[in-house]
Amino acid sequence: MLLQCVGYTDTRKQCQLSNAILLEKLCDVKQVVDAMATLKQNLSAISERLDDACKIIHQQQLFLIPGIIVVAGR
Numbered sequence: 001m002l003l004q005c006v007g008y009t010d011t012r013k014q015c016q017l018s019n020a021i022l023l024e025k026l027c028d029v030k031q032v033v034d035a036m037a038t039l040k041q042n043l044s045a046i047s048e049r050l051d052d053a054c055k056i057i058h059q060q061q062l063f064l065i066p067g068i069i070v071v072a073g074r
Helices: 002-062
Strands: none
């Protein structure tokens, strides 16, 4: 009977230790996910700015006098 109690206590301690390690790893994963979400937001903002810049450049090309200024790629 005493051996069973000792075994149970050891198993419980191991489970508590495992749970603590898993919780720590879960927190690490959450930090990575949060960082990725922030990165995604930043990339979306950069993409929008690049789209705006492309639109502005395209609009400016429409006002160029043909033959005087050669637009790259045309």
